[in-house]
Amino acid sequence: MNTKRAIFLDRDGVINDTIDRGENCFVQGKKVRWTAPWTYSEFHLKQGVTDALDAFHEMGYLVILVTNQPDITYGTMTREDHGRIMAEVRQLPLDDIFVCEHGRDDGCECKKPKPGMLFDAAKKWGIDLAQSFMVGDTKSDASAGRAAGCKVVMVNDENNNNLDADFKVSSLQEVQELIED
Numbered sequence: 001m002n003t004k005r006a007i008f009l010d011r012d013g014v015i016n017d018t019i020d021r022g023e024n025c026f027v028q029g030k031k032v033r034w035t036a037p038w039t040y041s042e043f044h045l046k047q048g049v050t051d052a053l054d055a056f057h058e059m060g061y062l063v064i065l066v067t068n069q070p071d072i073t074y075g076t077m078t079r080e081d082h083g084r085i086m087a088e089v090r091q092l093p094l095d096d097i098f099v100c101e102h103g104r105d106d107g108c109e110c111k112k113p114k115p116g117m118l119f120d121a122a123k124k125w126g127i128d129l130a131q132s133f134m135v136g137d138t139k140s141d142a143s144a145g146r147a148a149g150c151k152v153v154m155v156n157d158e159n160n161n162n163l164d165a166d167f168k169v170s171s172l173q174e175v176q177e178l179i180e181d
């Protein structure tokens with residue numbers, strides 16, 4: 001029986017800042033505005049991330065990163081930069097890290113909005129998804145969390161006003177407060 005609780009965290013826009021590419025940026029034919037860092041120098045952790053993750057652990061949650069990183073596949077980021085960024089991410093107090101590197105035409109089961117990474121984590125760790133939270137900043141995160149049966153928390157509220165979420169917050173510190181309630 002799955003009895004553990006988890007907080008699933010998206011990466012870009014949740015633990016690190018996204019980058020504003022302006023009005024006329026296209027990746028693989030799709031217009032994008034706020035994106036992941038594409039180089040190591042663009043990678044900036046948000047303030048207080050380590051403390052927030054420590055607090056989640058203290059509340060009895062596993063803390064698991066679930067991130068789409070298609071930019072390696074699309075050619076907008078080098079594998080070297082991706083590796084340098086992830087080396088920093090691995091320094092954080094995370095129990096596990098799931099990365100989907102597929103592009104949108106690859107037909108995989110892991111790329112959010114599909115819930116594959118959450119299901120894989122649940123199986124690996126014995127997680128009760130209904131007692132768990134998906135914390136993200138985009139529609140894909142919300143959809144993946146919903147499909148997995150998690151409670152959905154959206155952060156970074158400038159860009160996600162219209163998204164379907166159980167909770168909306170502006171920082172990981174606020175996630176901590178709502179889970180404590």
Ligand SMILES: [Mg+2]
Nearest residue numbers: 010012013137
């Ligand atoms: Mg994101």
